[in-house]
Amino acid sequence: MSGMTEGEACEWRMRGSLRLNAKMVGLRGSRGYKTEMSSIVAVLNQKGGVGKTTTAVNVATYLAREGQKVLLVDLDPQANSTSGLGVQRAEGEAGTYEVMLGQTKAMDVVKPVFDRLHLMPTDARLAALEIELVDQTDREKALRNALAGADDYDYVIIDCPPALSLLTINALTAADSLLIPVQAEYYALEGLSQLLQVVQMVRSGLNPNLELLGVVMTMYDPRTTLSSQVKGEVERHFGDKVFDVVIPRNVRLAEAPSHGKPIADYDKWSKGARAYKNLAKEVHKRVQKGKSK
Ligand SMILES: Nc1ncnc2c1ncn2[C@@H]1O[C@H](COP(=O)(O)OP(=O)(O)OP(=O)(O)O)[C@@H](O)[C@H]1O
Numbered sequence: 001m002s003g004m005t006e007g008e009a010c011e012w013r014m015r016g017s018l019r020l021n022a023k024m025v026g027l028r029g030s031r032g033y034k035t036e037m038s039s040i041v042a043v044l045n046q047k048g049g050v051g052k053t054t055t056a057v058n059v060a061t062y063l064a065r066e067g068q069k070v071l072l073v074d075l076d077p078q079a080n081s082t083s084g085l086g087v088q089r090a091e092g093e094a095g096t097y098e099v100m101l102g103q104t105k106a107m108d109v110v111k112p113v114f115d116r117l118h119l120m121p122t123d124a125r126l127a128a129l130e131i132e133l134v135d136q137t138d139r140e141k142a143l144r145n146a147l148a149g150a151d152d153y154d155y156v157i158i159d160c161p162p163a164l165s166l167l168t169i170n171a172l173t174a175a176d177s178l179l180i181p182v183q184a185e186y187y188a189l190e191g192l193s194q195l196l197q198v199v200q201m202v203r204s205g206l207n208p209n210l211e212l213l214g215v216v217m218t219m220y221d222p223r224t225t226l227s228s229q230v231k232g233e234v235e236r237h238f239g240d241k242v243f244d245v246v247i248p249r250n251v252r253l254a255e256a257p258s259h260g261k262p263i264a265d266y267d268k269w270s271k272g273a274r275a276y277k278n279l280a281k282e283v284h285k286r287v288q289k290g291k292s293k
């Protein structure tokens with residue numbers, strides 16, 4: 001693509017990248033759109049490194065700080081939510097893996113991070129789960145069944161792995177709604193049509209009530225035209241499903257996990273902290289609005 005301006009290159013990439021838009025799969029206020037929402041939220045984008053964990057950890061933390069009782073489920077074998085919150089585990093201690101296999105109950109593995117925020121921790125063993133589940137008849141419902149015993153929460157936030165796999169199908173089957181972080185960069189929209197196809201597949205069978213809660217722009221840099229172009233393109237496809245709050249690129253957000261802290265504890269005055277605090281408010285507002293319809 002030599003010789004193209006940044007804008008032209010962006011346009012080129014996006015052309016054809018999202019043939020199947022939100023409306024086509026019935027997720028954007030078209031007729032028949034089911035508005036009732038409850039509060040199991042899967043944070044999912046099969047693209048790696050777009051801000052899923054950062055979003056899950058910090059939205060969960062701010063919801064809890066605002067008075068909600070929250071369970072954060074680490075559904076990624078990379079265990080970034082677990083380490084990012086500084087949760088220590090003994091070698092071989094039970095977590096998401098054992099709960100989804102039905103070997104132990106959710107409430108027996110959750111760890112308090114602070115009084116209103118609990119974590120269902122995980123480790124690399126979760127990667128083997130897909131193989132373990134493959135012969136089970138209800139393999140897509142393992143997480144839903146596991147969470148049935150964890151109904152004491154106002155919110156369950158699920159941090160998904162970067163894949164469209166049995167683990168993510170489990171998340172979509174268990175969830176009431178889906179939050180998609182989209183990184184404000186060149187290949188942002190790539191793969192979203194595939195993601196929406198999987199969502200549609202789950203809606204037509206395993207979980208007809210699954211909603212799109214919203215799409216949030218992450219790592220936004222207001223100084224680049226690319227960021228605003230990507231945002232414009234995402235808004236064209238997802239309309240008012242795009243959250244008003246935009247998450248800026250902010251080094252404090254990247255530093256916080258290495259200290260085992262959410263941004264609220266690491267640097268509550270940073271731009272990133274303010275953005276996630278506002279995003280949690282917007283998430284809460286949308287969930288409540290969905291419930292009241
Ligand atoms: N707004 C931001 N500003 C700066 N850095 C960020 C921001 N959001 C996330 N990061 C950093 O970018 C990297 C990827 O973010 P994160 O781990 O949240 O993405 P992910 O989608 O969960 O990744 P994976 O697909 O591997 O699970 C991390 O190092 C994180 O600290």
Ligand SMILES: [Mg+2]
Nearest residue numbers: 052053076080
């Ligand atoms: Mg992650």
